[in-house]
Amino acid sequence: MTESESPRFQYAPVVVLPVQDGEPPFRLVEIHGELAGKAFSIEDVFEYAFALGLKGADLDDPEIVRWVGGDQYTWSVRHWK
Numbered sequence: 217m218t219e220s221e222s223p224r225f226q227y228a229p230v231v232v233l234p235v236q237d238g239e240p241p242f243r244l245v246e247i248h249g250e251l252a253g254k255a256f257s258i259e260d261v262f263e264y265a266f267a268l269g270l271k272g273a274d275l276d277d278p279e280i281v282r283w284v285g286g287d288q289y290t291w292s293v294r295h296w297k
Contacts, residue, residue: 228278230265234285235293243291258288
């Protein structure tokens with residue numbers, strides 16, 4: 217297989233990690249593999265994306281944002297019994 221035939225992997229510039237226990241719960245946000253900070257809501261993720269230059273970014277687009285451990289509506293820790 218030549219380089220031109222090999223599959224290309226594109227990583228999302230924004231990665232939102234699973235919910236962490238805290239008061240209030242939060243999710244860590246990485247921008248290009250570097251920790252950007254904590255997000256307490258989807259608005260915080262919008263702010264990080266905006267700071268990256270992704271104005272009006274579609275947070276459902278997997279080429280822009282990769283959600284780990286839940287989607288954009290997951291902002292609380294679930295404790296299973």
